[in-house]
Amino acid sequence: MKLNFDFGKFTEFFKSNRFDIISWSVTALLVAALLGSTLWWTQSGSASPATRPEPTVSPNQNQQSVTLPPTSNNGSTDPSIERELQLKTNIPERPRFTAITYRVVRGDSMFGIAKQFDLKPESILYSNKDVLHDIPELAPGMELTIPPVDGLLYTWKDGDTIQKVAAEFKAQADDILNWPGNNIDLTDPKIEPGAVVMIPGGKRQLVDWTQFIPAYTRGSGSATSTLGQASCGGGPAGPPTTWPTNGPHTISGNDYGPSHQGIDITAPEGTPVLAAGNGVVVYAGWNNTGYGNVIMIDHGDGYVTVYAHLEQGSFLVKTCDGVFAGQQIASADSTGNSTGSHLHFEVRRFGQTLNPWALGLQ
Ligand SMILES: [Zn+2]
Numbered sequence: 001m002k003l004n005f006d007f008g009k010f011t012e013f014f015k016s017n018r019f020d021i022i023s024w025s026v027t028a029l030l031v032a033a034l035l036g037s038t039l040w041w042t043q044s045g046s047a048s049p050a051t052r053p054e055p056t057v058s059p060n061q062n063q064q065s066v067t068l069p070p071t072s073n074n075g076s077t078d079p080s081i082e083r084e085l086q087l088k089t090n091i092p093e094r095p096r097f098t099a100i101t102y103r104v105v106r107g108d109s110m111f112g113i114a115k116q117f118d119l120k121p122e123s124i125l126y127s128n129k130d131v132l133h134d135i136p137e138l139a140p141g142m143e144l145t146i147p148p149v150d151g152l153l154y155t156w157k158d159g160d161t162i163q164k165v166a167a168e169f170k171a172q173a174d175d176i177l178n179w180p181g182n183n184i185d186l187t188d189p190k191i192e193p194g195a196v197v198m199i200p201g202g203k204r205q206l207v208d209w210t211q212f213i214p215a216y217t218r219g220s221g222s223a224t225s226t227l228g229q230a231s232c233g234g235g236p237a238g239p240p241t242t243w244p245t246n247g248p249h250t251i252s253g254n255d256y257g258p259s260h261q262g263i264d265i266t267a268p269e270g271t272p273v274l275a276a277g278n279g280v281v282v283y284a285g286w287n288n289t290g291y292g293n294v295i296m297i298d299h300g301d302g303y304v305t306v307y308a309h310l311e312q313g314s315f316l317v318k319t320c321d322g323v324f325a326g327q328q329i330a331s332a333d334s335t336g337n338s339t340g341s342h343l344h345f346e347v348r349r350f351g352q353t354l355n356p357w358a359l360g361l362q
Contacts, residue, residue, distance in 0.1 A: 210348055244265065291309065
């Protein structure tokens, strides 16, 4: 009874409100579905965090624009990090372990090339005896072997040992063994005869320059040249006191040093070359060892001055002429092994070269 009543009432209620009931039910279902999916998304989100770094999404999105550092030829304003353009030679920026060949161009000097490759000038002389014969007078077109570091390149001979070679060139055996470019098997350190081996830090005696120009000896009848030349008579005498050019007294190529026994004075073609002191001309002519046209003056008391690369046909003096300090003897040029006009000037005393800068020339 009660059920029937209730059922009847319910049916009646349902009939009179069915659209409301259906719409509320649909709404409740939608809400439940939305809540359920939200809960599921939140849980799955926390289960696998989306914080993992991701690569660039696409070439067009989120791409950072990277500015390349400027080079010196496009307006860099910070000279401290500017890299100068190297027009002549490509110097490897990574350490170099093997020798390379460098072709001399006009204007080159031994000092300049050595500086360019971060080497001592002697290191270039050591490894180029066949080309330079220990004379650092360069000519365009010469091909120089540039060692990777200071020291010398040595062609291995039959019977050589690493200890023996190290001792000969005042180097360390370990430095030869461990030099990467030598590719020596440390478990069986053998070097084949004929192999060119880098001797890091190696040194050898350079040939004495003073023997290159055969000179007449200054007179007084007693001196006899070991080179068998005749002797001139006596003449004016006095140590070098004067610059051999009228300024600027600057270096155009090589300065005085162990690898260059004179100074290369700035002197454009035709610059008057002057006697550095009173004396007698003991040589005036061509020289085959790289000096080109040379004049040599004996000043007495063991002093001799040498003027090299002089202009062809410019000589104003001849052998055995007496000259006085400041007198023009020739003109500057670039004869012999030379990469541009300059005056190569040497001062010697009793066969040893002196540093011209130390003489206080006026
Ligand atoms: Zn020189």
